[in-house]
Amino acid sequence: MPDPSQSQPHSALGSLFIIAAVVAIGAGAFAYTAGWLSPGRLTPTKLVGALAPPDGPALGHRRNHAKGICFTGMFEANGNGTALSRATAFVAGQYPVVGRFNLGTPDPNATDATVRVRGIGVQISTPDGETWRMAMIDPPIFPVATPQAFYELLEASKSKDPEVIKTFAAAHPEFAAFGKWATTAPWTASYAEVAFNSLNAFIFMDGTGAEHAVRWSLMPQAQVTPISGTDLEKLGPNHLEDDIMDRVSKGPQSWTMVLTEAAPSDPTSDPTKAWPSERRTVQAGTLVVQKIEAEADGPCRDINFDPTILPDGIKVSDDPFPAARSAAYAKSYDLRTSEASYYPRTAGSTKP
């Protein structure tokens, strides 16, 4: 049996060492996460900081896609999506949706016609407790291939020297396809007429366990009437929100969810590369928007449409964006919810 009088000082020293080691590991992990150990590393703080306009972010609001309006409705699955994924959202039935139409700008008061990229956040909930969140935009391809290049693009776009963005574009030839879309694609005067694209590729697992690389789109069922940016400007600074409130007050607005399966040779890690149009597509159901509510008191206000919140049957692929987006959205969410007093709810609201 060990003599306690001899072993005590030894074990006290050992305990101190263990405590010191735990503190050191904790401090090291904190410093690493904060990016202090590797100033060149891309952190969520740097990404979110790069989104801020020169006069600072709009406190209390999303750090990107800040202008938006909430909706609620249903995802009506027709059952066809089960060919690609066992996710319950694809089993024929109706599932409640909370979502948000938005503009790709850090300015919640931006004029509609000054913002080229439009977005949608969608959350589909199923009775088994699964949640599928997605945030999609209207260009058919993303401007850059990696989160690091996105950060560099944000920084270059802020420079007053026009050579800086030219140098960026020369170093990133893939940026040209987005530039062409942004300058030539027609505008529309309604969120109801916009096609939204996941752009990032995800892995769908079907009922047999087989995996399929998939991107998806929400294709508008409303008649699409192209207009020029100048004509959109004439409709007023907040026409898109006024229009969608008006349309939905008269009847539900619908989008068809189209799943596109990659061929083995298609790139899944690079959202600047569209997949050939002849790829297999599956019409999985219809997003039906039934009610619009202002964001300040609406059900989408405090949702983080993190694209890595996925149901059983869908997982991330080798596309580097969803992980980077998840970290940046969490940072933005933490900031905006802690600044809620700068974006007050309206007087009649019962929420804190």
Ligand code: HEM
């Ligand atoms: C590294 C690249 C990206 C960064 C850093 C980034 C950053 C952000 C941030 C900070 C927000 C606000 C999140 C919140 O406060 O809830 C946001 C919202 C959004 N982003 Fe991204 N984003 C990136 C890529 C993308 C891509 C690839 C898409 C589409 C395919 C996209 C679509 C959207 C949409 C639609 C919203 C609005 C969602 C909502 O209504 O809450 N983003 N983004």
